[in-house]
Amino acid sequence: MTKLDIDLDRSSPVPLYFQVAEQIARAIQAGELAPGSRLDNEVLLADRLGLSRPTIRQAIQYLVDKGLVVRKRGVGTQVVHGQVKRAVELTSLYDDLRRVGQEPATRVLAIETVPADESTAGALGVATGTEVVRLERLRYAEGKPLALMHNWLPPGPASLTAEALEARGLYELLRAAGVRMRVAAQRIGARTATPAEVRLLEERRACPLLTMVRTTYDDQGRAVEHGSHVYRASHYSLEVTLVER
Amino acid sequence: MTKLDIDLDRSSPVPLYFQVAEQIARAIQAGELAPGSRLDNEVLLADRLGLSRPTIRQAIQYLVDKGLVVRKRGVGTQVVHGQVKRAVELTSLYDDLRRVGQEPATRVLAIETVPADESTAGALGVATGTEVVRLERLRYAEGKPLALMHNWLPPGPASLTAEALEARGLYELLRAAGVRMRVAAQRIGARTATPAEVRLLEERRACPLLTMVRTTYDDQGRAVEHGSHVYRASHYSLEVTLVER
């Protein structure tokens, strides 16, 4: 049992369960709750914090979903061992790089309206030939090329400019335009770079690339974006945390 | 509103919320609940099924977490558009291949006890030099080599034999030995195959490989397995569903 110092602000618009979860997460990250240590049981926590047990359960379930703690019936709730990285999230590369402090920069190679070919139309759920926005961008991290990114977007709410795309990530711009991204289907693979890719990414001939093809859907289920990105495998890998439910 | 035919077996050990979730999921997969369609509201569903609303909420939350439906306050719960593939899961390649009907086969190249080098020891959370089990396997799908897999396991509950590893997946064997895998940290990348890998995987010279390095932890937070797998990029890619919480 480890004593926890949790302050609750009942006048805050932040739900109580979330306040509890946040503070427990913070204690874990700060080392106050050591890996392997046991949390107080739900009934006791609820009593001490003056909350109901389902509210505590909701807070702890949030932490379970984040992979920070595990629960076992009859035993209790324990902080997970090991350095937990970020879970799989619906974020753009721009967001990712900025989060880890690698100053991202973008060069827009093309932004045009084109008729969607069969494959793109299928991914976006529009008729073949529909006019869609096609983006081609080169993403830099710490001054070096990292990824070549193609995206296709259906005509819609976000009016994208090269200036905006060079200043912010695509998902950020979509969100600012009111698009609520919800689910994405993604395929991760690898292949050898084409000569054009080699040139743009400043890599050696036939270097390996990590590839990601992703279609993102909004909360109404409409495709809002289809992307095909390639990354220099020498400079980029994807780290994820898998959590068994 | 779409009418749902849900049967509940109250004598079953399967929790009620799970029975509801399963049957809704099945209706979605079968097309009875079309993408974009609206579920009955929680209060009505609870009333019709003779369950409490929190039980219905739990069932729906399960579906939300699977990316099958989205919820919006004031509006309702809607089936997501787009073909949702499996979410990211803590499964082994053997499980994956078997699930999609590609008969997996395994050839054990090595199974030995070795002193853990610094990197392996770090991953497994043991002292450098500790005796650990090292596996080297070649995985086939439909008669063709697909992946070359190295795994290191701390001395422990599972006594692995080449025979067992050729008949079943590693995770399956660990589970059968009572190991409860819970969280895994995974890094996905790409690189060019070494000559030895080229030979084993029957690929062309310097072909691209998709790489996965993963450390899996049990529900006590102990590392139970560290693996470094390479896949023929020409034959394998990873499909995942990302869900925004």
Place this chain on the structure above:
DNA sequence: GTGAACAATTTGTCAAGACATTCTTACGTA
């Protein structure tokens, strides 16, 4: 000393109820 049974502990499931917040639609007024 070992195995089985029982008790204590803790999470998991479920119910009933109430209020808050967000979204959409309809109505009223300018």
Place this chain on the structure above:
DNA sequence: TACGTAAGAATGTCTTGACAAATTGTTCAC
């Protein structure tokens, strides 16, 4: 006709309470 407000609809949050199931520890009997 357009805009603002109010009402209705539906999810989100929280409370109180009870029983079930799994795990661990202890005790008793052989």
